[in-house]
Amino acid sequence: MNPLAVVREAGRSLGANKLRTGLTMLGMVIGVAAVVLMLAVGTGAQNQVNRAVGSMGSNLLVILSGSTSAGTLRMGSGNAPTLTTGDAEAIARLPAVQAVAPTFPGGAQLAYGVNNWGTQVLGVTPEYLSVRDWPVEAGDPISETDVRSSTRVALLGATVVEKLFDTEDPVGKTIRIRGQPFQVIGVLKKKGQSLDGRDQDDSVLVPITTAQGKLFGNRFPGTVRFMFVQAVSQAATATAEHEITLLLRQRHRIQPDADDDFTVRNLTQAAEAASATARILSLMLGAIGSISLVVGGIGIMNIMLVSVTERTREIGIRMAIGARRRDVLLQFLLEALMICIVGGLVGIALGVAGAFAVGKAMQIEVAFSASVMLVAFAVSAATGIFFGFWPARRAAGLRPVEALRYE
Amino acid sequence: MAGRFIEVEGLGKQYEAAAPGTPPALQGVTLAIGQGEFVAVMGPSGSGKSTFMNIVGLLDTPTAGAYRLNGKDVAGLSTDELAHVRNRVFGFVFQGFNLLKRISAAENVALPMVYSGTGGAERRRRAQELLAKVGLGAYGDALPARLSGGQQQRVAIARALANHPQLILADEPTGNLDTQTSNEIMDFLTSLNRETGVTILLVTHENDIAQYARRLIRFKDGRVVHDGPVTREPQPAAREKVAP
Numbered sequence: 026m027n028p029l030a031v032v033r034e035a036g037r038s039l040g041a042n043k044l045r046t047g048l049t050m051l052g053m054v055i056g057v058a059a060v061v062l063m064l065a066v067g068t069g070a071q072n073q074v075n076r077a078v079g080s081m082g083s084n085l086l087v088i089l090s091g092s093t094s095a096g097t098l099r100m101g102s103g104n105a106p107t108l109t110t111g112d113a114e115a116i117a118r119l120p121a122v123q124a125v126a127p128t129f130p131g132g133a134q135l136a137y138g139v140n141n142w143g144t145q146v147l148g149v150t151p152e153y154l155s156v157r158d159w160p161v162e163a164g165d166p167i168s169e170t171d172v173r174s175s176t177r178v179a180l181l182g183a184t185v186v187e188k189l190f191d192t193e194d195p196v197g198k199t200i201r202i203r204g205q206p207f208q209v210i211g212v213l214k215k216k217g218q219s220l221d222g223r224d225q226d227d228s229v230l231v232p233i234t235t236a237q238g239k240l241f242g243n244r245f246p247g248t249v250r251f252m253f254v255q256a257v258s259q260a261a262t263a264t265a266e267h268e269i270t271l272l273l274r275q276r277h278r279i280q281p282d283a284d285d286d287f288t289v290r291n292l293t294q295a296a297e298a299a300s301a302t303a304r305i306l307s308l309m310l311g312a313i314g315s316i317s318l319v320v321g322g323i324g325i326m327n328i329m330l331v332s333v334t335e336r337t338r339e340i341g342i343r344m345a346i347g348a349r350r351r352d353v354l355l356q357f358l359l360e361a362l363m364i365c366i367v368g369g370l371v372g373i374a375l376g377v378a379g380a381f382a383v384g385k386a387m388q389i390e391v392a393f394s395a396s397v398m399l400v401a402f403a404v405s406a407a408t409g410i411f412f413g414f415w416p417a418r419r420a421a422g423l424r425p426v427e428a429l430r431y432e
Numbered sequence: 433m434a435g436r437f438i439e440v441e442g443l444g445k446q447y448e449a450a451a452p453g454t455p456p457a458l459q460g461v462t463l464a465i466g467q468g469e470f471v472a473v474m475g476p477s478g479s480g481k482s483t484f485m486n487i488v489g490l491l492d493t494p495t496a497g498a499y500r501l502n503g504k505d506v507a508g509l510s511t512d513e514l515a516h517v518r519n520r521v522f523g524f525v526f527q528g529f530n531l532l533k534r535i536s537a538a539e540n541v542a543l544p545m546v547y548s549g550t551g552g553a554e555r556r557r558r559a560q561e562l563l564a565k566v567g568l569g570a571y572g573d574a575l576p577a578r579l580s581g582g583q584q585q586r587v588a589i590a591r592a593l594a595n596h597p598q599l600i601l602a603d604e605p606t607g608n609l610d611t612q613t614s615n616e617i618m619d620f621l622t623s624l625n626r627e628t629g630v631t632i633l634l635v636t637h638e639n640d641i642a643q644y645a646r647r648l649i650r651f652k653d654g655r656v657v658h659d660g661p662v663t664r665e666p667q668p669a670a671r672e673k674v675a676p
Contacts, residue, residue, distance in 0.1 A: 030546050041534030342530045345491060346591065347519020347547040349512045425518075426492040429530070 031352070035359035042332075046364065049328040053368030053405045054375060056321025060401035061376025061393070063314030066383060067307030068397075069390035074303035078296040080216050080225065082157040084123070084262055085293065086254040088116075088269060091286035106248035107286045110233070112276060113150075113252055119272060121265035123257045126153040127249040129233050131241040135189060136201040142188040145228045146179075146202060148236020156255045164196040164211025167232050175234035179207040183215040183226040203240060207231065262293050311397075318401060322408030329361060329409065333416035340420045341428030353421040354414070361413030365406040372405070373398050437502060437598070437631060438465040438488060444496030445483050445654075457483045458654045461497070467598065468629045470622070472642035472662065475651035482603060484651065485635045489522055489601045490514045519547050523592025527604035529584040531576040537587045538563060538572035544594040562590035566620065582613035589620065599631045600624075606641055618644040 039046045090108040113127040129148035134141060154166055161180065171178055179200065186195050195209045216225040237246065256265040266289050273287050340353050377393060384391040420428060445458040458480040465471055475481040486492035487499065490506060499506050501517065509517070531540045541559040550558070563569050566586035576584050585605060592600050602621065606614035622644050625632050636642055643662060650658035
């Protein structure tokens with residue numbers, strides 16, 4: 026029996042009972058589609074979290090100034106004017122530190138033409154953009170010169186641009202911040218939500234000296250509210266944390282038994298926790314998908330068993346008219362294989378389409394990986410073939426007279 | 433007597449599942465069948481006639497004795513070689529027709545040629561030729577369920593003839609058919625035997641049907657109790673017809 030004839034015989038046999046073939050295929054389709062869909066959603070969520078984490082900047086620490094207390098009233102962190110630009114410069118020289126971005130934030134009302142918008146204004150140094158991994162989309166970044174001469178220039182976040190300018194190009198225009206004219210020198214690339222869901226694009230960057238001196242008038246010149254510190258590597262974040270604490274205690278002349286007047290937070294830990302959560306979510310969805318795959322596999326096995334048993338007589342007839350054992354085996358193997366290939370492909374298509382639909386309907390990100398599809402496909406195929414092959418082997422092993430007598 | 437087509441010697445069959453003390457289904461059967469013979473095998477239910485048939489057709493194996501086909505002992509054949517003999521040398525016609533229900537009449541007829549490696553075009557041509565020969569030239573595309581019992585049995589005969597067999601094994605071929613259709617089928621087999629010289633081994637429990645053969649072998653309790661030419665009897669056989 027030539028190979029082509031075997032393939033055609035298997036195809037004809039499948040086509041002859043469309044309901045049975047369809048049902049067997051359905052198990053395969055659902056299993057593969059579930060895995061593809063679940064993992065697409067899981068991977069999408071993971072990517073989303075990873076991007077939010079990445080948008081924070083990498084290997085970051087944040088230093089907050091200490092709390093003040095007035096009598097028994099204790100204010101929160103960041104209220105005491107204990108961190109200075111001098112501290113920032115000293116920290117920048119530590120070996121484990123890549124860059125420091127001292128920041129002086131404040132709330133302000135912005136106006137352009139008839140539009141106005143209240144937002145957060147951050148006084149920053151040029152390092153801020155690299156530390157936060159936040160590129161300028163159009164125009165120029167804030168320069169050292171801007172900081173030295175506290176110029177009234179501003180970089181706008183995407184949301185602010187949208188609120189103030191509609192479709193107009195903001196670069197080169199003059200806006201008012203707290204009534205003071207600022208020239209827009211650039212627009213920041215859209216960054217999206219932060220891990221805690223804040224819109225990071227709803228902010229304006231100005232030179233830190235401008236914020237300290239001209240915008241938010243400061244009783245303690247040279248102080249900053251907080252600093253972002255970028256360590257040289259992920260592994261160096263802990264060292265950096267330690268070095269900064271030692272340095273600041275020394276610079277602030279804190280007695281050995283006294284509390285720090287600042288707080289150092291390692292943001293990589295938070296990022297890691299968020300990534301881990303996303304990974305677990307993805308794994309869980311994958312597990313649910315795999316269960317459907319197993320259930321689908323059991324479905325295939327059931328139908329295969331039934332179909333082979335039901336066709337024992339057919340096998341007998343085929344053997345009586347000259348089919349060898351291997352012809353019978355090959356036919357069933359091919360039938361299982363065809364079901365698996367077609368079912369697997371349909372399942373992948375359905376899973377991808379379903380993931381897109383879910384992504385669209387629920388406004389979430391979905392992502393696909395070829396390896397996942399391949400594994401889902403391979404597992405179902407293996408299940409189908411194994412459970413199709415095994416009963417066929419049994420039937421082919423019968424004496425023809427027994428198979429023929431089977432009712 | 434070397435060179436005879438089919439020779440069995442001391443053939444016996446004891447089913448493993450049979451209750452202890454039951455006599456064997458077949459014992460000590462020794463006979464020979466030559467090319468071109470038309471043999472009817474008769475006997476009541478449980479006489480061993482079907483077991484004999486299955487062993488001769490290589491669908492089952494004996495537990496005792498020897499079976500030589502064209503002088504060659506079949507005990508030494510592998511399962512693949514047995515399949516090859518069933519495919520090329522034998523053609524089966526069963527009581528229940530045993531057509532594959534889900535493929536057309538022509539595809540059923542072509543099936544043995546699929547296993548003998550005949551090309552697709554040649555298979556279709558020969559299937560059509562055989563269907564025309566059994567008078568069903570117009571029914572090639574029909575599914576077996578659409579055909580009458582007599583038509584289905586003709587399809588089965590056409591299938592049995594596909595690879596030019598030397599022996600047709602017909603196990604109660606008319607068992608499910610009415611008298612007129614039975615006679616048509618038997619007329620066809622008779623003319624086949626006469627014109628092509630194909631050997632026919634026919635199992636039946638109906639005297640009328642056995643009358644078509646030229647030689648009659650009777651089985652009882654697993655043994656051959658009669659072996660001789662068919663004697664034309666008048667009609668008392670009608671009584672035996674209702675016996676199981």
